[in-house]
Amino acid sequence: MFDKLYVALIHYPILKKDGSIVSTAVTNFDVHDISRTCKTYNVKNYFLVTNLPAQRKIVEKVLDYWLNGYGGEFNPNRKEALEIFKIKNYLEDVIEEIEKNEGERPKIVFTSAKARNNVVSFEELKNQIKDSDHPFLILFGTGWGMPEEIREISDYDLEPIRANGEFNHLSVRAAVAITLDRLIGEIV
Amino acid sequence: MFDKLYVALIHYPILKKDGSIVSTAVTNFDVHDISRTCKTYNVKNYFLVTNLPAQRKIVEKVLDYWLNGYGGEFNPNRKEALEIFKIKNYLEDVIEEIEKNEGERPKIVFTSAKARNNVVSFEELKNQIKDSDHPFLILFGTGWGMPEEIREISDYDLEPIRANGEFNHLSVRAAVAITLDRLIGEIV
Numbered sequence: 001m002f003d004k005l006y007v008a009l010i011h012y013p014i015l016k017k018d019g020s021i022v023s024t025a026v027t028n029f030d031v032h033d034i035s036r037t038c039k040t041y042n043v044k045n046y047f048l049v050t051n052l053p054a055q056r057k058i059v060e061k062v063l064d065y066w067l068n069g070y071g072g073e074f075n076p077n078r079k080e081a082l083e084i085f086k087i088k089n090y091l092e093d094v095i096e097e098i099e100k101n102e103g104e105r106p107k108i109v110f111t112s113a114k115a116r117n118n119v120v121s122f123e124e125l126k127n128q129i130k131d132s133d134h135p136f137l138i139l140f141g142t143g144w145g146m147p148e149e150i151r152e153i154s155d156y157d158l159e160p161i162r163a164n165g166e167f168n169h170l171s172v173r174a175a176v177a178i179t180l181d182r183l184i185g186e187i188v
Numbered sequence: 189m190f191d192k193l194y195v196a197l198i199h200y201p202i203l204k205k206d207g208s209i210v211s212t213a214v215t216n217f218d219v220h221d222i223s224r225t226c227k228t229y230n231v232k233n234y235f236l237v238t239n240l241p242a243q244r245k246i247v248e249k250v251l252d253y254w255l256n257g258y259g260g261e262f263n264p265n266r267k268e269a270l271e272i273f274k275i276k277n278y279l280e281d282v283i284e285e286i287e288k289n290e291g292e293r294p295k296i297v298f299t300s301a302k303a304r305n306n307v308v309s310f311e312e313l314k315n316q317i318k319d320s321d322h323p324f325l326i327l328f329g330t331g332w333g334m335p336e337e338i339r340e341i342s343d344y345d346l347e348p349i350r351a352n353g354e355f356n357h358l359s360v361r362a363a364v365a366i367t368l369d370r371l372i373g374e375i376v
Binding site: 017027029032033036037039040041042074077078080081161162164165166167168169170171173174175176177178181182186188 | 205215217220221224225227228229230262265266268269349350352353354355356357358359361362363364365366369370374376
């Protein structure tokens with residue numbers, strides 16, 4: 001069923017252009033746009049994962065404006081969307097919180113724009129989620145994508161969007177929107 | 189066919205919360221994210237429409253960094269995506285440019301998250317575009333949406349995304365991504 005879905009955006013550990021592991025910078029739009037998309041598709045929680053205290057401070061300032069400041073008064077929908085948003089230091093903390101909420105570890109879905117072997121199709125994953133009572137956690141990377149160590153702990157490796165196109169460099173914000181729409185669509 | 193598709197993001201004329209007509213502020217992400225999405229789905233040109241010279245200056249600064257500055261060197265994909273981007277003062281200028289390129293006025297598609305009568309479904313519009321030789325221009329609003337005067341000059345009024353959900357307040361960046369994916373999907 002589609003009522004135990006979680007999304008996480010990974011800012012650490014992330015691949016840099018040269019293949020090394022880094023923390024990427026958080027943008028306002030990673031918080032807002034993805035919260036609004038997740039809320040629209042009835043995702044239970046959207047987690048942003050960053051191990052950097054300075055990045056965490058920026059996010060908390062944004063949240064305070066929308067949840068407690070004038071932002072929420074001016075635009076109550078944005079406030080409502082941000083109520084499903086949480087920030088975590090590490091992916092392990094996300095998994096632990098879902099396990100606490102749901103009484104079991106979520107099935108983890110890895111996503112990437114790169115071509116890989118043994119990927120699950122959107123249609124197959126949609127059916128898996130629909131026929132299942134397990135919670136699912138869908139992971140999205142920033143920068144040059146998530147490292148192998150995250151793929152190895154994942155239960156599903158989701159096919160790329162438009163892998164046969166000449167150009168497939170969607171923003172992560174667009175990738176989240178398209179992925180949720182392909183998996184959930186108009187199901188409410 | 190899907191090879192004469194154009195997208196425009198309208199920053200003027202736009203409805204304000206109180207129903208009056210305003211120009212909305214342009215963000216970096218309106219330029220970047222939507223250019224990358226449009227390029228991924230093989231859109232011919234993505235036009236941003238704003239009548240404010242100050243907003244235009246901001247956009248030109250961003251473009252200069254990515255097209256001529258260090259940005260394009262560091263991230264050539266982003267440069268490639270921005271090559272389909274254009275800025276215009278008025279919607280009429282967009283229509284005129286497409287008419288010049290294609291030898292005919294485009295079929296104009298209006299989009300909105302609000303419920304309206306007589307909307308065309310995604311499936312119907314997809315078939316219309318597929319079976320047609322005409323150019324199509326898909327319009328997206330910012331702020332509280334596009335005014336009636338734009339709906340009146342449109343040929344198609346596209347159904348909202350997740351109109352039956354409890355919350356449908358997608359960012360315009362997410363709405364563009366989902367709309368193009370529903371209309372084009374994996375067709376290359």
